[in-house]
Amino acid sequence: MPHVVIIGCGFGGLAAARELAGADVRITMIDRSNHHLFQPLLYQVATAGLSAPAISAPIRNILSGQRNVTTLMADVTSIDVNGKSVSLEDGTRIDYDYLIVAAGSTHSYFGRDEWAGLAPGLKTLEDAFDIRRRILMAFEYAERETDERRRQEWLTFTVIGGGATGVEMAGTLVEIARHTLRGEFRNIDPHSARVVLIEGSDRILGAYPPDLSEKAREQLQKLGVDVRTGSRVVHIDEQCVRYANFGGEQTLASRTVIWSAGVAASPLGKSLGVELDRAGRVPVSPELNIAGRDDVYVIGDLAAAQSDGKPVPGVSPAAKQMGRVAARNIQNRIANRPLQAFKYQDYGSLATIGRKAAIAMVGKFKFSGFPAWLFWLFVHVYFLIGFRNRVMVMSDWAWAYLTFKRSARVISSTMHGKQETPHKPSVE
Numbered sequence: 001m002p003h004v005v006i007i008g009c010g011f012g013g014l015a016a017a018r019e020l021a022g023a024d025v026r027i028t029m030i031d032r033s034n035h036h037l038f039q040p041l042l043y044q045v046a047t048a049g050l051s052a053p054a055i056s057a058p059i060r061n062i063l064s065g066q067r068n069v070t071t072l073m074a075d076v077t078s079i080d081v082n083g084k085s086v087s088l089e090d091g092t093r094i095d096y097d098y099l100i101v102a103a104g105s106t107h108s109y110f111g112r113d114e115w116a117g118l119a120p121g122l123k124t125l126e127d128a129f130d131i132r133r134r135i136l137m138a139f140e141y142a143e144r145e146t147d148e149r150r151r152q153e154w155l156t157f158t159v160i161g162g163g164a165t166g167v168e169m170a171g172t173l174v175e176i177a178r179h180t181l182r183g184e185f186r187n188i189d190p191h192s193a194r195v196v197l198i199e200g201s202d203r204i205l206g207a208y209p210p211d212l213s214e215k216a217r218e219q220l221q222k223l224g225v226d227v228r229t230g231s232r233v234v235h236i237d238e239q240c241v242r243y244a245n246f247g248g249e250q251t252l253a254s255r256t257v258i259w260s261a262g263v264a265a266s267p268l269g270k271s272l273g274v275e276l277d278r279a280g281r282v283p284v285s286p287e288l289n290i291a292g293r294d295d296v297y298v299i300g301d302l303a304a305a306q307s308d309g310k311p312v313p314g315v316s317p318a319a320k321q322m323g324r325v326a327a328r329n330i331q332n333r334i335a336n337r338p339l340q341a342f343k344y345q346d347y348g349s350l351a352t353i354g355r356k357a358a359i360a361m362v363g364k365f366k367f368s369g370f371p372a373w374l375f376w377l378f379v380h381v382y383f384l385i386g387f388r389n390r391v392m393v394m395s396d397w398a399w400a401y402l403t404f405k406r407s408a409r410v411i412s413s414t415m416h417g418k419q420e421t422p423h424k425p426s427v428e
């Protein structure tokens with residue numbers, strides 16, 4: 001039987017494997033982590049609202065009923081398209097007849113990689129644990145701090161990047177400070193914490209129409225977030241963030257910084273031997289294969305795909321749809337049938353801002369506030385993998401909604417990065 005290797009069991013890779021369920025192929029699914037992750041709710045783990053198992057599920061378990069799949073937990077380090085094989089981190093080579101590369105994306109610091117340790121981004125569960133620890137530790141340090149200025153630095157949280165993740169993080173941080181932690185500290189008032197959202201362009205949620213962007217800004221400000229658009233970050237260190245805007249360079253004393261400003265495609269694309277686009281994505285044909293090779297398909301965030309002459313956005317529905325088309329095209333190729341061109345079906349966009357606050361765009365309909373938030377909630381629970389996860393998330397959310405409490409407030413690892421030196425002098 002033809003051997004199909006799938007690299008990455010995210011949204012795209014999993015959809016491809018499922019589409020091949022009844023096919024006469026042998027599938028090897030390779031992922032460096034042991035779980036499929038529902039990234040749209042990752043910010044809830046980072047802000048202690050949900051625990052990790054609520055938004056993730058073991059890949060081996062998800063695919064256990066599909067007899068034609070073997071799951072390997074391994075890091076793919078390179079791809080040899082001429083030799084038709086992939087190499088793993090221990091040097092093992094795995095040959096394939098057909099390859100689907102669905103390795104997704106990672107953070108981009110626009111050439112300032114030294115900021116990674118100071119301002120973590122949110123992509124994996126490890127990132128979420130790191131951010132959660134930093135947020136909770138900041139309040140702990142503030143409680144211990146006797147110097148008022150340093151205390152304020154601990155109580156100032158900066159989120160860089162006003163896309164969907166930045167907006168969600170900022171809105172939820174305010175909720176933690178104003179509601180969740182109320183009455184738990186003796187030396188500080190968590191309510192006095194400042195949350196600043198810095199965005200380089202002139203509006204947040206730039207992928208949405210300007211009126212919805214404006215609605216989102218209003219809702220965020222109403223929650224208590226300090227939104228600074230048209231501000232480009234030029235420096236980050238352990239005590240502060242500096243940004244430039246029309247008023248010149250500004251310094252914000254802040255010891256907890258979260259990065260949600262840039263995304264770059266997985267570096268695995270480099271080993272495919274084709275020219276990448278500026279974001280490191282792999283250009284693909286309408287049928288989703290790479291130039292000159294109809295045995296290698298690239299899907300999801302790693303693919304620079306077009307549909308109706310427009311670039312396909314890096315979102316989970318697009319990755320799933322591409323996964324299905326790539327899987328069908330492999331079957332078409334095996335059966336000598338013509339290949340299917342990919343057409344992206346846009347079912348709408350949703351962004352949550354905080355408790356009872358969101359914006360939504362479904363076809364021609366645009367709405368915001370509580371109805372959009374309810375819709376967002378329904379959609380996210382519906383698309384979670386596994387019945388157990390849906391029940392867990394619904395019960396955790398119902399509890400959080402009624403009590404304002406967040407149930408996953410565990411601080412587990414030791415300090416590092418921006419918080420390594422809690423008592424360094426303040427910025428002048």
Ligand SMILES: Cc1cc2nc3c(=O)[nH]c(=O)nc-3n(C[C@H](O)[C@H](O)[C@H](O)COP(=O)(O)OP(=O)(O)OC[C@H]3O[C@@H](n4cnc5c(N)ncnc54)[C@H](O)[C@@H]3O)c2cc1C
Nearest residue numbers: 008010011012031032039040076104300301314315316319
């Ligand atoms: C915080 C956050 C929030 C988001 N919110 C939304 C949202 O609300 N709505 C929405 O539609 N989209 C959202 N997205 C985007 C969405 O998650 C992505 O578009 C989608 O995950 C892309 O799917 P993919 O299959 O290409 O990659 P992924 O789902 O990222 O999967 C890639 C997989 O490949 C594995 N992998 C990577 N490199 C290797 C390697 N070298 N070897 C082995 N395995 C490897 C990874 O472990 C991972 O499992 C969000 C993304 C993030 C980070």
